[in-house]
Amino acid sequence: MATVPRPARQSRATEAQEGVKNLIVTRGLVAGDPLPTESELMEELHVSRNSIREALKALQAVGIVDIRHGFGMFVGRMSLAGLVDELTFHSRITLQNGKNHLVNLIEIREILESGLVGRLIDLEPAADLTSVAEVIARMEAEAEAGLVSPETDRLFHDLLYRPLGNPLVSQLLGAFWDVYDKLRDALGSPDEPPGDVARRHRDIYTAVLACDRAAAVAAVHAHFEGVRNRVARIRG
Structure with missing residues (x-):
């Protein structure tokens, strides 16, 4: 049976994607900057309107282009939403099949944070952790009331590493949190006593x-031992 050639329009749309990305780079555009109109892109990249529209749709899906109807097109802001959706979806599949890929995610996050605390200690001058101390006080108050909220737990990790000045750290850790949040029903309630949760965070601080x-x-490592134990309950 003869091989069906790939439609030329698909190839042109792929070329258009690369063209738009190259345009952003060569013009030194950054997130939020306006992009040329469809017509201007057609003329500059020498492609059809259909190819441009397919290219822009694909670039929008991965966050490179932000299309605001009635306002225009802009360089997108970096987002890990697509990664969160994919990790959540595949984690749900593995849970149903008696496996648990969340264990792999937890391992990656543990390795990441083990290195990040070392970077914090290396900071000169030393990191200002005043805001972290305030979150710990809130966490301990919640523990006395019977439950440390996921929001407070998440805020602790976000503020702890903020002095590193690396926005990707916050986004990446936030992506892990978003996956856990989407799978909260499957994970069930924490089995670690709230007081222990607060104490482990204070130990890090x-x-x-x-x-x-x-x-x-x-x-x-001690903190993540509690997380691993929670996830282990639903492993097949």
Whole structure:
């Protein structure tokens, strides 16, 4: 049976995608900057309107282009939403098949945070962790009331690493949190006592504040032991 050739329009749409990306780079555009109109892109890239529209739709799906109807097209802001959706979907599939890929995600996050606490300790001057101390106080109050909220837990990790000045850290950790949130029903309620949750977070904070690298890494591992135990309950 003869092989059906790929439609020329699909190839041109792919070329158009590369053309738009090259245009963004060569013009030094950044997130939020306006892009040329469809007609201008057609003329500059020498492609049809259909190819441009297919290219823009594909680039919008991965966050490179932001199309605001009635306002125009702009360079998109980096988003990990697509990654979150894909990880959540595949995690649901593995849960149904008696496996659990969340364990792999937790391992990656644990390795990441074990390295990040070391980077915090290396900061010169030392990181200002005042806001983290305030979150811990809130966490301990919640623990006394009977439950540490996921929002407070998430805020602790976000603020702890903010002094590193790397926005991708916050986005990546936020993506992990979003996956957990979407699978909250499957994970069930935490089996770790709220007081232990608060204590493990304080141990991380105290070790970083004391610039004790070994203690900080050990505290991160202890914290994730509780997370692993929760996920282990639903493993097949």
